[in-house]
Amino acid sequence: MNLTTRIAVIGVGNEFRHDDGVGWAVVARLAERAEEWPLPSGTALLLCDGDPARLITLWEDADLAIVVDAAHAHPGHPGRLHRLELDGGQLSQTGSATSSHGLGLGDAVELARELNRLPGQLVVYAIEEADSSLGTGLSAPVAAIVEPLAERIAEEVALHVGSAGSR
Structure with missing residues (x-):
């Protein structure tokens, strides 16, 4: 294991706009899970309101940054998960989901x-997402993705650390 790996x-x-809080809920679930199954050393669990400058500050110098966010899609399927990966400086994605925040991740990536x-x-x-109105709590289809996504991210982090250690 590479102890200098930063994730x-x-x-x-x-969290006060219903499903827009799903990113925070996934990070909270990862923190709960880490009490029993710790994440690799060098892994930071962080929260952000989506401001591009704050995002850049949180992910700079990271070997791996995993961002979890709510998205609008047309037509929408609440709870459907999209995985995007930076490829050649551009976020490659399938489908028509976009960030639920004004500037969005694409702007943060471009600026970074x-x-x-x-x-x-x-x-x-x-x-x-299904509901981004004012209020707390996730809709049922969005809440259902929190646990499996937290598990998937924990596995991805472990695989990244394992592959970094074998380089």
Whole structure:
């Protein structure tokens, strides 16, 4: 295992806008899970409101940054998960999901690229939302993805650390 590996798992959103809080819920679940099954050394669980400058600050110098955010999609399927990965400085994705925040991750990626502050690898998990109105609590289809996504991210972190240690 490479002890210098730095991994940032960033939940983006607003827990007071229903499904927009899914990124924060996934990070909270990872923190709970880590009490019993610790994440690899160098893994930081972080929260962000989606501001591009704050995102860049949280992921800079990371070997791997995993961002979890709610997304709008048309037509929408609440709870559907999209995995996007930075490829050649652009986020490659399938489907028509976009961040639920004004500027969005694409703007943060573009700014980070211009400032030479991209992480070594960037993975984004976008969950299609049902309700972003004011209030707390996730809709049932979005809440259902929290546990399996937390498990998937924990596995991805472990695989990344394992592959970094074998280099």
